[in-house]
Amino acid sequence: MTTASKPAVLAITRNSDAHLAWMREHFDITVAVEPDFRQRTIEQHGARFRCVLTNGSEGLHADEITALPNLTLVCVQGTGYEKVDVAAARQRGITVTNGASSNAITVSDHAFALMFSLVRGIPMLDAFARQGGWRSQLQPLPIVSGRRLGLCGMGAIGQCIARRAAAFDMPVGYFSRNPKPDVPATHFSSVMALAAWAEVLIVALPGGMATHHLIGGDALRALGSKGYVINVGRGSVVDTVALVACLHASEIAGAGLDVYEGEPAFPAAFENCPNLLVTPHVGGWSQEALDNSVRMFIDNALRHFSGRPLTGVL
Numbered sequence: 001m002t003t004a005s006k007p008a009v010l011a012i013t014r015n016s017d018a019h020l021a022w023m024r025e026h027f028d029i030t031v032a033v034e035p036d037f038r039q040r041t042i043e044q045h046g047a048r049f050r051c052v053l054t055n056g057s058e059g060l061h062a063d064e065i066t067a068l069p070n071l072t073l074v075c076v077q078g079t080g081y082e083k084v085d086v087a088a089a090r091q092r093g094i095t096v097t098n099g100a101s102s103n104a105i106t107v108s109d110h111a112f113a114l115m116f117s118l119v120r121g122i123p124m125l126d127a128f129a130r131q132g133g134w135r136s137q138l139q140p141l142p143i144v145s146g147r148r149l150g151l152c153g154m155g156a157i158g159q160c161i162a163r164r165a166a167a168f169d170m171p172v173g174y175f176s177r178n179p180k181p182d183v184p185a186t187h188f189s190s191v192m193a194l195a196a197w198a199e200v201l202i203v204a205l206p207g208g209m210a211t212h213h214l215i216g217g218d219a220l221r222a223l224g225s226k227g228y229v230i231n232v233g234r235g236s237v238v239d240t241v242a243l244v245a246c247l248h249a250s251e252i253a254g255a256g257l258d259v260y261e262g263e264p265a266f267p268a269a270f271e272n273c274p275n276l277l278v279t280p281h282v283g284g285w286s287q288e289a290l291d292n293s294v295r296m297f298i299d300n301a302l303r304h305f306s307g308r309p310l311t312g313v314l
């Protein structure tokens with residue numbers, strides 16, 4: 001196929017050269033990641049594009065959808081899509097898909113990495129050992145195995161985490177909109193009840209208004225002074241001010257965050273905050289997950305432009 005005959009795709013996500021080359025075998029890809037260039041490209045060449053490739057962080061606004069008159073498909077690379085105006089797209093009859101499950105294994109691994117690092121105190125121990133410290137100066141450290149694990153969200157990521165938790169003899173409870181009868185875990189009908197039961201609370205929920213600050217001071221205090229909270233879902237689910245206050249007051253034992261409010265800026269309140277471990281939204285950042293997301297985009301867009309059914313339609 002010549003470039004002229006390939007469907008034109010506006011990519012507002014950053015992809016490797018290898019992934020772009022793979023996409024370009026099938027599509028005429030224009031990359032516009034920087035905000036100014038993205039805006040100019042849409043204003044000046046909006047009519048060219050039949051598909052937009054975006055992700056949870058970049059989204060796609062209603063006014064951009066309006067400025068893309070020939071758009072028929074929006075593909076979200078990755079899982080979260082709260083910044084894509086799905087309602088505005090649907091109103092125009094535009095199909096929206098996401099990369100459901102593309103990064104669930106990677107995010108689950110990352111949630112476990114945060115949990116183990118936090119509970120065993122790995123960053124503190126590393127600094128301690130480098131300064132010549134030795135174990136005789138330390139109290140015995142807590143273990144992860146056997147602790148009650150509360151999952152907020154029992155979707156693709158929650159279920160991956162639950163499977164891994166079984167290998168560590170962790171009883172699993174969860175809070176989600178609907179009980180999942182096939183999942184061998186106890187459903188809790190409120191976050192508060194789950195937090196009061198759990199010793200480690202892992203958040204794997206989408207962002208948006210429905211989950212905004214679902215984990216606030218009350219839930220954290222219910223988790224208690226020996227409890228840990230891990231967030232690999234969206235920063236907006238955990239109330240930052242309440243979390244930092246609880247950490248300073250030792251009302252919870254620790255927090256591990258891959259996502260946080262206001263990212264990518266590092267919250268000033270996190271400076272000098274005790275027992276807090278932060279990673280820069282890399283929970284889903286692996287070659288395997290990125291390969292999956294590109295494969296899903298290509299497969300879905302090929303299906304769309306040849307009139308076949310798609311997967312992961314929102």
Ligand SMILES: NC(=O)C1=CN([C@@H]2O[C@H](COP(=O)(O)OP(=O)(O)OC[C@H]3O[C@@H](n4cnc5c(N)ncnc54)[C@H](O)[C@@H]3O)[C@@H](O)[C@H]2O)C=CC1
Pocket residue numbers: 056078079080081100101103104107152153154155156157158175176177178204205206207210211232233234258259281282283284285
């Ligand atoms: N840290 C990272 O890099 C990544 C973060 N994520 C985030 O994790 C989220 C979850 O991912 P998946 O498990 O793959 O999604 P999923 O769609 O398979 O599962 C979402 C779960 O959340 C529950 N849920 C949704 N809205 C709810 C509400 N208002 N109240 C209670 N429960 C609710 C659903 O019932 C379901 O159990 C994504 O939406 C995304 O925001 C996803 C991938 C990577």
Ligand SMILES: O=C(O)C(=O)COP(=O)(O)O
Pocket residue numbers: 055056057058077078079080081103284
């Ligand atoms: O897949 C997801 O939801 C993720 O959080 C990965 O990050 P992104 O959305 O691509 O900014």
